[in-house]
Amino acid sequence: MxxxxxxxxxxxxxxxxxxxxxxxxxxxxxxxxxxxxxxxxxxxxxxxxxxxxxxxxxxxxxxxxxxxxxxxxxxxxxxxxxxxxxxxxxxxxxxxxxxxxxxxxxxxxxxxxxxxxxxxxxxxxxxxxxxxxxxxxxxxxxxxxxxxxxxxxxxxxxxxxxxxxxMLPRDNVKDGDIIIGFKSSGFHSNGFTLIRKVFSEMGIDYKDNSIFYGKSWSDILLKPTLIYVNEIFKIIDIVKGIAHITGGGLLGNLKRIVKGSLSVDISYNIEQWPDLFKWLNKECKVNSEEMKRVFNCGIGMSFIIDPNDYNKVLSFFENDEIVVVGKICDATTVN
Missing domain, CATH: 3.30.1330.10 (PurM-like, N-terminal domain)
Structure with missing residues (x-):
């Protein structure tokens, strides 16, 4: 044999x-x-x-x-x-x-x-x-x-x-710099073990029609992660630091690029989240802190600039493409 x-x-x-x-x-x-x-x-x-x-x-x-x-x-x-x-x-x-x-x-x-x-x-x-x-x-x-x-x-x-x-992040990040976010297309590629658990416990089939945009749940979940190459290189000369918002959320990933005595003060809040994330938070009982720790909550990429450069950023993008999500602070001033 x-x-x-x-x-x-x-x-x-x-x-x-x-x-x-x-x-x-x-x-x-x-x-x-x-x-x-x-x-x-x-x-x-x-x-x-x-x-x-x-x-x-x-x-x-x-x-x-x-x-x-x-x-x-x-x-x-x-x-x-x-x-x-x-x-x-x-x-x-x-x-x-x-x-x-x-x-x-x-x-x-x-x-x-x-x-x-x-x-x-x-x-x-x-x-x-x-x-x-x-x-x-x-x-x-x-x-x-x-x-x-x-x-x-x-x-x-x-x-x-x-x-x-x-190379980024630069050494000139300072107290008062603002943090801007590029919007995400949805969940991107993070948190799917939790999403799948929620869907299983709620008895939702991926092929069912969702409550969003007349699309199936699979269409919503499989919407691809945005690639930000073109956006970033429009403004690369004025950017001081960039964070890809994946697992760890907005705060967790921004902390990775802020050094020394500086800290991150996030102003972006639940009311600004896209409806998809609000639904997961409220209807699926995933608490807000867990949401912010696991998901991008509507922001796929964020970057730090001097406030004086904000109008330059606006010249490249429409208002619905970007959102101010926070600012850089001296750590001693953040509660």
């Missing part, structure tokens, strides 16, 4: 078919800086012509958490890759870095070529929004770890570049 890899749970032929199916769509999105071809042992990217005086590479890795479970349960993978790119790219924006390239990692119980293609298509969409190529990745078929054939997990990796003299 002989045994082979396929009988053990890894279908090499199907894996090769998947790689063949994505080769062209990935290769055609390569920029002129990409060296070599898709499928090489490593992805190579030429930075010699980027005209950065003192280049610093900034990297980030992230996933989409249990949002992938919602996508899996409703069989909708059309946007989950955008979330993957956003979670990584938005993080390096906080250091003032312009993203250069992206890599992905897809792990699954069994390779479903159709579903994995949808995921890759959405990753490419996220990369296109960010202005970067997907230069490589890995697909792992691990039936012993992912017990259900349909189980999937995603990880992403981004590298960006910034001039060392322009």
């Amino acid at each position: 002989t045994i082979n890899y396929k009988q053990s749970g890894v279908d090499i032929e199907k894996g090769d078919l998947f790689i063949d199916s994505i080769n062209k769509k990935i290769s055609t999105n390569f920029s002129k800086n990409v060296i070599g071809k898709f499928g090489s042992f490593g992805g190579s990217f030429d930075i010699s012509n980027l005209n950065v005086n003192n280049p610093v590479l900034v990297s980030s890795t992230d996933g989409v958490g249990t949002k992938i479970i919602v996508a899996n349960q409703v069989n909708d993978f059309s946007s989950i890759g955008i979330d993957l790119v956003a979670m990584c790219v938005n993080d390096i924006l906080c250091h003032g870095a312009r993203p250069l390239f992206f890599l992905d990692y897809i792990a699954t119980g069994i390779i479903n070529i159709e579903n994995l293609n949808k995921i890759v298509d959405s990753i490419i969409k996220g990369c296109n929004t960010s202005g970067i190529p997907l230069i490589g990745g890995e697909t792992a078929e691990m039936k012993e770890i992912y017990k259900k054939d349909t189980d999937i997990d995603l990880s992403g990796f981004v590298v960006g570049i910034v001039d060392k003299e322009k």
